[in-house]
Amino acid sequence: MKKVAWFFxxxxxxxxxxxxxxxxxxxxxxxxxATIVGSRTMISVILMLIGIAVIDKSQLKIRLKDL
Structure with missing residues (x-):
């Protein structure tokens, strides 16, 4: 991770x-x-979910006690 930290x-x-x-x-x-902001937000959320799913899928699970 430290090798690519400059990338972010x-x-x-x-x-x-x-x-x-x-x-x-x-x-x-x-x-x-408003449409531009909403579109940017939705695209960001989708890309972040894809990234999290690729890196560590367990981060997407919601436990009952977290609710």
Whole structure:
């Protein structure tokens, strides 16, 4: 994990910097701000769930006492 630790802040910076490009293009297609935010959130949740499922599937299990 320590060998790839540099990847996370670098990729976060790249993704944060590229948000404006996508917002401009999606606004050009007529999407309003709320739709863009909702779409970004849903895509993020899906990608995070896929990542967690690939790395450690046991993290997705919910125990009854956690509810």
């Amino acid at each position: 802040p670098v990729s976060a910076g790249i993704l944060w910097g590229s948000v404006g490009i996508f917002i401009r293009s999606l606004s050009g297609y007529g999407m309003d701000t």
